[in-house]
Amino acid sequence: MSAPTQRAVILGGNRIPFARSNKQYAKATNLDMLTSAIDGLVARFGLAGENIGEVAGGAVLKHSKDFNLTREAVLGSALAPTTPAFDLGQACATGLEAVVSLNNKINAGQIESGIASGVDSASDAPIVINDSMREILLELTRAKTMVQKAKIASQIRPAYLAPQAPSTGEPRTGLSMGEHQAKTTAEWAITRRAQDELAVASHRNLAAAWNDGFFDDLTTPYLGVSRDTNMRADSTMESLAKLNPVFGKKLPTEATMTAGNSTPLTDGASSVLLGSEDWADEHGFTPLARLVDAEAAAVDFVDGAEGLLMAPAYAVPRLLARNGLTFDDFDVFEIHEAFASTVLSHLAAWESEEFCTEKAGLDKALGPIDRDKLNPLGSSLAAGHPFAATGGRIIASTAKHLKTTGKKRSLVSICAAGGQGLTAIVEAV
Amino acid sequence: MMADSMLPVYARAVLKTLPVGSRTSPELPQRSIDRSVPLEPVAYAGFAHVVEQRLYDVVHPGYMHVLGFPLSMQLLSDPEVPLPMLGMVHIHNRVDVLSPARLGEVVDFHVELAGPFEHAKGTTIEVHVTAQVEGRPVMDEVSTYLAKGKKLPGARARAQVPHAEFTAPQPSALWRLDPIIGQRYAQVSGDFNPIHLNGLAAKGFGFSRQIAHGMYTASRALSAMDPRLESYRWDVSFAKPILLPGTAGYALTDGRRHGASRSAVFDPKSGKPHVLTQVAHLEG
Amino acid sequence: MKDTYLSLVNGPLKQVAKTLGLPQPVELNRFGSTPASYTNKPVLVLGTGAGAQNLADLLLENGFEVRRNAQTGEKLRAIIAVLDDAQSPAELSPVVLEVGAALRSLTTCGRVITISTASDPANQTPEQAATTQGLTGFTRSVAHEMRAGATANGILLDGVDLTAPSVAAALWFLLSGKSAYVSGQFLTVSSGGGERLDFTTFMSTGAKGPLAGRTAVVTGAARGIGAAIARNLARDGAYVIGVDMPQAGQALAQVTNEIGGKSLQLDITAGDAAEKIAEAVAAPVDILVHNAGITRDKMLANMDAGKWDSVIAVNIAAQTMINAHLAEKGLFAEGAQVVSLASTSGIAGNRGQTNYATSKAGVIGLTAASAQDFASRGGAINAVAPGFIETDMTAKMPTLTRQVARRLSSLQQGGQPVDVAEAISFLASAGARGINGETLRVCGQNMVGA
Structure with a gap:
């Protein structure tokens, strides 16, 4: 890639503290939270009344009335109401995809500034009537005569009135994400101990970052919450060892995934400010970092050929190859912790000669990652994971981390439903 | 839920319509109620969503009205109040938002009655609500209720808010209101007045169908005006009620969104006003 | 805080008050x-x-x-x-x-x-x-x-x-x-410094106002007097960067978005606070208002280290450190003006407020002693000492004490946050650079402290 197309820089971010679902944000809608996250960003950068090139965002659990969620949030925010916006979606990678998308638009010279955002509420999730009932209701609207209507209405059975519960399960397999991951965990023989250790590190690192004031200019309190509520600074191996497994209990192998090493359902919203170097300069903003490249991958998990959340294991080798980099060239690895065992399965795959040569098309294993470089600010196990908001959380945090520590390069990886994964390289400027 | 506390109030209001005893004194009982109410996020969120207000720390002043409402009704349904509560019409509401009230704070309400006052169409009584948070005034409210056709000998004179000529503008928004909005607002406000809940009850009071809560319409109009001011006066005049189901037009008639402005909610067909609102800077 | 007595004697009770010889405060022209x-x-x-x-x-x-x-x-x-x-x-x-x-x-x-x-x-x-x-x-x-x-x-x-x-x-x-x-x-x-300001400019607002083109940092800007100061400086034309504790972030964002400014969530007692402020300004600091302050009242006999130390840290140590750091690193602009919040408690002392009064008297001393340094850059440093101002803090006083405290001033009423903000805006203006090292009381000539 040649230098002139690399105009876009990451300038900062803002999120509301993440809260476990059905707690403090139980009654907050996606629109409420997203607007507040954007308003906090606007205040931090003094953008009240300004036009931004484009605002991108989305939510995984989305009401049909929210077809224009991001634009509605812009209208409710302190930004100029003439700021355009669009919604996008790539499951848990939505937030990162929004960053990549606006980054590319800035690099292409289409816009000078952008706000990438994402939000999710597992509390205010859309409840849908079941398909049988829905079809009958649609038939009713098409019926012309009263007789036709009566006939159709007579098909309604009490059972049809039960709503379809919102689910994070895979539409094609009917299995929850946790059950999918349990199979992968077993395949890679990830131990309970290794998972719990990762969880303890996540809580410890996140708490240290909060205590250092690292998030003072990355978050704005909301509804009285000023820190991530899932975080347990005092989490220990002993306390995690007491938890019973919740996933993989029907597998022949030992069940290792507990509520402590799996990410809980969470509510929250995040936003990231991007701009061209010129735009940043005009506004007196200091760039934090630059997103230099991104790579998506998808796996065929439907019949069990690959694990549901293993796509990043394929995306990363391709991303490194295109940029001529190895793991040694990275100072930070930000790997989203959907489950502790997801991260550990990716690490195991990259260390596996067999996986790398036979599946990822490399001539040897990528090798190990220095664990001190892994998720130095904690990740989703501690912060929680409001699906579409996680990408923005990671990008803003790692960009600031590079800036404040003088480190050079960070690898970002997010797995997503549907057997997908999105990865990116963030570099200091 | 507020519904519980309102039932005896309505019961008393019904009893008051019976011709028992004499209530010839034009004086109001000199009573007031003081009560502290916490601004609880989950309860507030329900209100905010019904009136289409974005949920953040600062509480919609319409919710402050809602919190003071059961106390107002308790005073109005006092047997010594010389006018019948049922059938009284809320004709005007003025709220001075003095400083933002925030979720998590505890509001001290003080409610008292003023009047009765003369009115061209009957007699009015005012409910005065003041609200403070730790001694900081957050709101002063005056709600004016009219007892139509009732004249009391000793009622005092009171300057009336003049009825401005209203010409319906082009609506900038159309509100399609289902009857369920009556139930939804009743749930979050505790105002279970039957004229908002079913058509039969409404007929009893001379409406052809069930009608929307006036404060629902007013609060939703304020959400649309979205004032971003530290303090302001929110002044509402109620005209014709909205029959449910129905479609109402909304338009800003003066000023700009987020600032000092006027708006109207009106019948887009007849052009007659439902609710006229003004948001103005407070003097001083 | 609403002063009911003030409204009453200017309304229904005017004649009664006159006959009884009660104090008759009037609504002030502002x-x-x-x-x-x-x-x-x-x-x-x-x-x-x-x-x-x-x-x-x-x-x-x-x-x-x-x-x-x-x-x-x-x-x-x-x-x-x-x-x-x-x-x-x-x-x-x-x-x-x-x-x-x-x-x-x-x-x-x-x-x-x-x-x-x-x-x-x-x-x-x-x-x-x-x-x-x-x-x-x-x-x-x-x-x-x-x-x-x-x-x-x-x-x-x-x-x-x-x-x-x-x-x-x-x-x-x-x-x-x-x-x-x-x-x-x-x-x-005390000096012929400062810009000549005509009365029309002094009374103008926005881009024509006396602070047009200048950037002001206000600490403790999320609520109360701090929010009033931020609004006032913005009204007079300054670009305002509001600073407050991270926990007050949402209220701070509302204030700064309303006035088209910028918010900085920051604990001013942190060691790197001065750098963070300079970074947010992204230029030498021009106007700095040290408003952030806390009270932890206790009689001295019952005072503990936590209450004493936190008040000293926030109210005086933080601004001493920030001023010194900005001065040392050359981060104050030519003509930079600092205005600090003192208090009449710092002048007269106050029962139960040994910690607060120490910190606020300290502000007065700091201001006087820093004057020469600020003069060397063509700027100035001053303090404003509010008396009885109607705020959340004074609202917590018992009713009778509050009523008496109000009538003690020559104006027979409490002041409003905006009165403090006006004095600060004035002392931050280029026209006021010839006033340096002073503490101006905004107290309605409250007798406390003479």
């Missing part, structure tokens, strides 16, 4: 609420020297109607006594008696302003010092005699003459509604 019936009245300039004539000319140039002799039956908006040339107490008689004779012509919320030479015992003869010092007693006493929202204040010339730019700025401040709650106070002009 910026934006001053009626034309006030501003169209003339100013009476008294004094026989050249200074008086110069001052009369300055007022005429700025659109004021000026009288040099009181005319019977005519109401006045202000009486200005120019006594900079007085050499002995005996000389004062004619002018002060003329002031006295004109007092009854002063309109509601009128002004008495004395202009005289600052006392300087080291360089004055005993007789001169007796004269200059004597005049301060005169002005303070006149302030006590003021009725109906009128105030009396003085401008002291310390080694400068009447033509110093800050004399004009001080005059505009004292004549306008911006000084509504300032009475019995002196503004000392």
Whole structure:
């Protein structure tokens, strides 16, 4: 890639503290939270009344009335109401995809500034009537005569009135994400101990970052919450060892995934400010970092050929190859912790000669990652994971981390439903 | 839920319509109620969503009205109040938002009655609500209720808010209101007045169908005006009620969104006003 | 905080209060609420020297109607006594008696302003010092005699003459509604520095306002007096960066988004606070308002280290550190102005507030001692000491104490947060750079602390 197309820089971010679902944000809608996250960003950068090139965002659990969620949030925010916006979606990678998308638009010279955002509420999730009932209701609207209507209405059975519960399960397999991951965990023989250790590190690192004031200019309190509520600074191996497994209990192998090493359902919203170097300069903003490249991958998990959340294991080798980099060239690895065992399965795959040569098309294993470089600010196990908001959380945090520590390069990886994964390289400027 | 506390109030209001005893004194009982109410996020969120207000720390002043409402009704349904509560019409509401009230704070309400006052169409009584948070005034409210056709000998004179000529503008928004909005607002406000809940009850009071809560319409109009001011006066005049189901037009008639402005909610067909609102800077 | 008594005696109970001889405070004219019936009245300039004539000319140039002799039956908006040339107490008689004779012509919320030479015992003869010092007693006493929202204040010339730019700025401040709650106070002009400000600019807002083109940092800006300061500085044209604790972030964001400023969530006691502030400004710091403050009241006998240390850390140590760091690293702009919040508790002391009063008296000392350093950059540092201001903090006082505290001032009422904000805006303006190291009380001449 040649230098002139690399105009876009990451300038900062803002999120509301993440809260476990059905707690403090139980009654907050996606629109409420997203607007507040954007308003906090606007205040931090003094953008009240300004036009931004484009605002991108989305939510995984989305009401049909929210077809224009991001634009509605812009209208409710302190930004100029003439700021355009669009919604996008790539499951848990939505937030990162929004960053990549606006980054590319800035690099292409289409816009000078952008706000990438994402939000999710597992509390205010859309409840849908079941398909049988829905079809009958649609038939009713098409019926012309009263007789036709009566006939159709007579098909309604009490059972049809039960709503379809919102689910994070895979539409094609009917299995929850946790059950999918349990199979992968077993395949890679990830131990309970290794998972719990990762969880303890996540809580410890996140708490240290909060205590250092690292998030003072990355978050704005909301509804009285000023820190991530899932975080347990005092989490220990002993306390995690007491938890019973919740996933993989029907597998022949030992069940290792507990509520402590799996990410809980969470509510929250995040936003990231991007701009061209010129735009940043005009506004007196200091760039934090630059997103230099991104790579998506998808796996065929439907019949069990690959694990549901293993796509990043394929995306990363391709991303490194295109940029001529190895793991040694990275100072930070930000790997989203959907489950502790997801991260550990990716690490195991990259260390596996067999996986790398036979599946990822490399001539040897990528090798190990220095664990001190892994998720130095904690990740989703501690912060929680409001699906579409996680990408923005990671990008803003790692960009600031590079800036404040003088480190050079960070690898970002997010797995997503549907057997997908999105990865990116963030570099200091 | 507020519904519980309102039932005896309505019961008393019904009893008051019976011709028992004499209530010839034009004086109001000199009573007031003081009560502290916490601004609880989950309860507030329900209100905010019904009136289409974005949920953040600062509480919609319409919710402050809602919190003071059961106390107002308790005073109005006092047997010594010389006018019948049922059938009284809320004709005007003025709220001075003095400083933002925030979720998590505890509001001290003080409610008292003023009047009765003369009115061209009957007699009015005012409910005065003041609200403070730790001694900081957050709101002063005056709600004016009219007892139509009732004249009391000793009622005092009171300057009336003049009825401005209203010409319906082009609506900038159309509100399609289902009857369920009556139930939804009743749930979050505790105002279970039957004229908002079913058509039969409404007929009893001379409406052809069930009608929307006036404060629902007013609060939703304020959400649309979205004032971003530290303090302001929110002044509402109620005209014709909205029959449910129905479609109402909304338009800003003066000023700009987020600032000092006027708006109207009106019948887009007849052009007659439902609710006229003004948001103005407070003097001083 | 709403003052019900104030509304009552100006409404239904006016006659009753008069008959009973109860205090009769009036609603003060403030910026934006001053009626034309006030501003169209003339100013009476008294004094026989050249200074008086110069001052009369300055007022005429700025659109004021000026009288040099009181005319019977005519109401006045202000009486200005120019006594900079007085050499002995005996000389004062004619002018002060003329002031006295004109007092009854002063309109509601009128002004008495004395202009005289600052006392300087080291360089004055005993007789001169007796004269200059004597005049301060005169002005303070006149302030006590003021009725109906009128105030009396003085401008002291310390080694400068009447033509110093800050004399004009001080005059505009004292004549306008911006000084509504300032009475019995002196503004000392000690240098000819600062920009010449005309009255129209002083009273303008936004891009034409006295702070146009400048960037101001305000700590503790999320609520109360801090939010009022942020709004006021923005009204006067400054670009405002509001600072507050991360926990107050949402309220802070609302304030800064409303005024088109920027928010900085920051614990000002953190070691890197100064760097963070400089970083947010992204240029040398131009105006800095140290407003953040806390109270942790306890009688000294019951004081613990936590209560003492936290008040000292936030109220005085933090600003000492921030000022020192910015100065040392060259991060203050040329002409930079700092205004700190002191308190009348820091002047008079207050029961149960040993920690708070220490910190606020400390602010006064810090301000005086830093003046020379700020002067070296062409700027200034000053403090504002609020008296009884109607805020959340004072609202927590018991009702009776609160009522009494309000009536103790010569204006017989509490001040509003905006009164403090106006004084800060004035002291942050380029016209006020000739005032340096001073502490201005905004207290309605509350008797506490004399």
